[in-house]
Amino acid sequence: MLKTFIGGIHPPYNKELTNQKPIEKAILPKKVIIPMGMHIGAPCEPIVKVGDLVKKGQKIGEAKAFVSVPAHASISGKVVAVEPRPWPGGGLIMSVVIESDGKDELYEGIHPPKTLSHLTPDEIKNLIREAGITGLGGAGFPTQVKLSPPPEKGVDIIIVNAAECEPYITADHRLLLERPDDVVLGLEAIMKATGVKKSFIGIENNKLDAVDSIKKALQDKKDIEVVVLATKYPQGGEKQLIKAVTGREVPSGGLPMDVGVIVNNAGTCAAISNVLKTGLPLIERITTVTGSGIKEPKNLLIKIGTPLIDIIGQCGGFKGKPGKVLMGGPMMGLAQSQLEAPTIKGTSGLLVLEKADVKLYEPSPCIRCARCVDACPINLLPTNLAKFAEKNMWVEAESYHAMDCIECGCCSYVCPAHIPLTQHIRIAKSHIISSRKKK
Amino acid sequence: MANSILTSMLSMGGLGLVLGGGLALASKKLAVKTDPRVDAIVEALPGANCGACGYPGCSGLAKSIVEGKAPINACPVGGTPVAEKIAKIMGVSDIDSEDDKKIVRVLCQGGKSEAKVKSEYHGVKTCKAASMVNNGPKSCSFACIGFGDCVKVCPVNAITMGDNGLPVIDGEKCTGCGLCVKECPKMVLALTSSKNEVHVRCRATMKGKDTRAVCSIGCIACKQCEKICPFDAIHVKNNVAVIDYEKCRNCMLCVEKCPTKSIKSLFVERKKAVIDEEKCIGCTLCAKNCPVNAITGEVKKVHVVNQDLCIGCGICQEKCRKGAIEMVRNE
Amino acid sequence: MQLFKDFINGIWNENPIFKMVIGICSALAVTTAANNGIAMGLALTFVLTCSSILISLLRNVIPAKVRIPCYIIVVATFTTVVDLFMKAYFPSLYEVLGIFIPLIVVNCTVLARAESFASKVGLARATADALGMGLGFTWAITLISMIRELLGAGTLFGYRVMWDGFTPWVSAILPPGAFIVMGILVGLINMINRKTAKDTHSH
Amino acid sequence: MDDYRLITTSSPHLHSGENISRIMFSVAIALLLPTFAGIYFFGFRALSLVVITSLAAMLTEAIFQKLRNKPIAISDGSALVTGMLLALNLPPGLPYWMAVVGAVVAISLGKQIYGGLGSNPFNPALIGRVFLMITFTTPMTTWINPVDGTTGATPLSLMKMQGLQTDYAKMLIGNIGGSLGETSALLIIIGGIYLIYKGYVDWRIPASFLGSVAVLSGFLGQDPIFHLLSGGLMLGAFFMATDMVTTPLSKLGKIIFGIGAGLFTVLIRVYGGYPEGVSFSILLMNAFTPLINRFTVPKIYGEVKAE
């Protein structure tokens, strides 16, 4: 029996569009827009002015709070604007706009640190923070904060999340195939930083070549184990991953560290290894550009801050009339409408769907078929939550655990009545949060 | 026959005595202090304990009314007369005095024909839901989304959706409860005193050209209002004009000047100064203080207001020591 | 005028059965035949009127704390009187109405009117209201019982009115029929009300 | 931007493609099996009854939706299923007009007054049937024998009234007196298994329903196999107790539902005034469903350990 969790769905994966495409380095963008808040937590503050000249890797945004990370220039050039700009979350956010000088010069302050064996845990964490590393798995949580759990939590397991359960996306898959050593090095740094002795790398069984690749890279390292998981969405959700790999259940309202686990995305590990090897902060990442509406689907190594439209251009542009452009995968990705918005650290994929492929449904009344209940990996009653949300019954929604919803979208995916369950629940969560804040 | 009547009277009398005594004793010994309003409401209610209200009996309803969990007209049996009594007991209808009434204003004019739309939104049709998807479908991230969450929440039906997809407030009905203000995810609504008649109906803090790119009626921070305001009451802050209501006198000059019409008021409501000839002693104070020189007249002679020039700021009225000037609404 | 208003109130505006929906136990239980409906309605009207008169007269004598027991005694007394007289002079009706005559005591309409109206107003108004309520109750339950009798037995007041070969819809005179007929009638009356409300609105 | 405007929606952006009419039409297809059996045994009358109730059900639905200014949604197939199931629950000799009354009641009182598909607390087809049962009892309990067309009794009333036992094989194949669709247990099971395979029916309800009937009837000294094969049990367990609208959401709730229905069925069959109790039992459990739902909220991921 393959390890997995209860609930979940089997959407069409469509990974064959890009899983054989090697990672390509993207063309140097003419202009990058670096938002000051690409992570969960306090945004950082710009420390450059219009007209300043900056170089690749230079810090341009300072993180003042604990749960925050600095931002860096991903190219060399001139700062042309420091102002609110559209970003993938929609709306405007304070950003630094850099016009490329075409040279892609490295900032002088960048040099490789000591080798891992000579670094202390605190030095590692500091490097990670200064490099602006946030989780590349999606949520964008500052990694060094995650790596500093209070000692009483007794963290004893690190899990590398290489499940990549989102349909279409193959960035982590290619990473594991092409740079397995980086993932392993990053993981070792995490283990050293946290003092944890045991770790797992979880991979879905639709990427067996990646399993082989990483196993080869591990050779005889006994404290790191590869776990092959069933292919099922959302296998990569950290709660599901923890359940599948360790059998532990993160308590409702709790964090993975409450059960002694830290989960990191494979890309995050690679980013850490990049700092260790070159000293370069997190200024580029692998993004899968794919979908029926793109001419040449690719896995691209892009500079953070590259406008979405530039990336689409590099992949041959739109095929047919574009219907939806999603940042991320089809299950959790954010629909975009402003293509001048930049890619950010959490952009694992850019999915373009042709207009004809975008299916819109009118919801009809719930027939209480319980498909959503069966699909929900958290075992919630999505239909009840959605009904409460429609009637503004936030207290009831909270008592039926709306806050535990991970917004995976399984319920909406299966609902034969086409009810936007996940959206209703999201609204309920937002109301509950604001009423909690008031108290 | 007489016998049976006697027995019957005796036993009923006995029952009455025992039970009356028991109840009397109980009400003396077991008295529990309750909110006097609860008792008062119980008195007012029919006391049928029929449960038709959905609460556990009349005292149950009384308790819920006092706790604010039930409306004052919850008793279907008692009807309006009872509801009125309860209203008195609960002391409701402490609505603000008429002149200091607060009402809600819509601070966005980017309706269907004015504001650009950046995306085609599908999904749950509420402003809240749409605002959570890509920050709403309109290009201006400050714009009213127009699904009417405010309409749904208003308890007195004071809001309707206009043809251009923006809410319209019925100032007569609005009680200033502020529920809609809390509900609006775009913070497009604001409570202001009903006395304030001039409002900047735009909150977009983008640079002027960016605002213009997305909306034909947004504030472009051109500062013309700032320049014309005789009372220094309006200033452009963070790319958008803001009125200081301490200083604003409803003269509406800024409204006339604004090139994008993003400042708005109802011109019919502009007041005009009228001088009472009986009272005017010709002291010239008004003429000296008028910011637009709309008043003329000689010392010790009755002064005249040029109605075309008067902007209705009311300074003259304030300055006149004889109370000879009145501000009159131009019907 | 006021008296007429009080009287009409119970017949339509605040009809105990269809509008206020109280005192419906008997309305459901005894309405298997039109005769029963009328009889029950009149019995209730009698008790309601007599009690209202008496309570209105005594309203200043009875202390508040014992008013409920006092009202109950008054109501119960009149109920028993009706019970006894019916037993004596209308035995066959008594057999059908059975336990529901004594239950007039606890019929919510009676106590509700005693409390909310009779105990607060003078004799004339109390009487008008009681009569109105009683007749409102009576026509309502007569209507219900007519429908049920017609459907369930094909007769009206015991006379055959449906065509030959009509298959009676037995369920109409079984318990479910009572509820369903009642529900549909309340729904229809709501509909009429909303229509008239809308009409008066538009004028 | 160019000449396009992108579509934005909340995630997820994929859908399984499942929809209500597909579910309903699958049920209708599965129902064709017992329907064919009914037609085979009872001939043209069976066919015409099915057609008439289905049409009446769909028409009533359409009229209601028209009156309420709602989109006419008979294409979702739920009224068709209700109509077919009602017919399968009727004695083949029932006058047509009564069948129409049943269908009208089923859709109007059973479904539309609650707001239509998805909101009804009770199984509409069974409401229609029980209504007919208590309204026109005699025609509803007059059974035709498949072989000779004479009136006779169902195996259950034979058992109850005269203590006669009917042959298992006959009951399995359907060569017995009874409602149109309750005669052939075998075909019903096949149709039911098809629906379970398609995922439209949760196996827990039929399993716990049939299981509890078998256990309880055995416990009361009755023949469990006879009870399983007779009356409307099979049809009820596979097609009516599984109506998702009127049954609990959670898995545990479904098992409780099945057991409860089984319990009441045996109680009514063995001790009650009626020879058959499946319809009443399912409806009774429908009434319990909201309470079951309330008390069987599944334990969520991570619930226990939270304090």
Add this chain to the structure above:
Amino acid sequence: MAKELFFIIVGSIFVNNFVLSRFLGQCPFLGVSSKTETAVGMGMATTFVLTMTAVAAYFLQNYILAPFGLEPFLQIVSFILVIASLVQLVEMVILKISPTLYNAFGIFLPLVTTNCIVMGVALLIPMNNYNLIKSIALGLGAGIGFTLALALMSGIREDLEFADVPEALRGPAIVFITAGLLSMIFMGFTGLVPLG
């Protein structure tokens, strides 16, 4: 005896449910069935009062009314008076000793007094010549039956909050029709036990 008691209880819960087939206690059935919590609270209070009433009615009947030949004309008055006073007393006592208990069920007590199910049970006892234990069984059965009907209805009504019920049928109308359907379903129990 045990069997008879069982029949009395089961009979008054299912076969001749006091609300759904004997039509007693309709007002609270309609009024207090919109929320399950209140419905159950009301049901418990009613069950309590009914059991108490059964005892009171039994003693009143057999030790006062019957011996003095007052039964035919004082029965109604004395029953209702005793019930009303007893309930009021109990309410005061509960309020005094336990506010929590009062909130959970005491507040429902006044509602129960003037509910005809109480009087109905009281009158059925002499009518059927029940002894003390049977009287209690009847009170208990009636109460449980009432609670069951209320709980079922409240569950359905809570779900109906989300349903698109036609405007005119909202409120009592849909509750009546639902009660009718429930009553129809309860007819399935007809003949279940020989109820005397």
Add this chain to the structure above:
Amino acid sequence: MNQYARMIIVLMIISIASGAVLALSYEVTNPTIQEQARQKLEQSVLTVIPGATKMEEVQKEDMMIYIGLDDQGNKKGISFKAIGSGFDGPIEIMVGYNPKEGKLLGIEILSMSETPGLGARIKEEAFTKQFKEKSAEDEFTAKEDVQVISGATISSTAVANAIRTSLDKIVKIYPVGGDF
């Protein structure tokens, strides 16, 4: 006056007044009520014993037996109540019987709560008349000796069984062919 004393006194006065009114009404109506009940009983006894114009009550063992007499005082037959358990509660039957001939004279259903249109049809003459002339030795088996009403086997059987059971008792008291 002390408010508590007033409470008690008012309640008492009202109670006493009520007691008086009620006792009075009772005295007025009671004779009629008794008379009505007697008449009703007599009516049914006379119906089931053809030819009788008067009745006499006798208590034999635990059974009340009503003897029917004609104008001349001749005993025309006896009658007694039988109680059966029907579809929906008890069925009370008045049975007329002639012990001398060992034959039923007729029956009447006194009370029952069967379903209207079904079981309730046992009240109809079409059903009751078949019991006339039935012998006390008859088995009263439903569907054989007794024609059942279609759709109401249970009710019909209940009536038949009730008669059979009470006949058994009567036959012990008044053996067939004997006097009464």
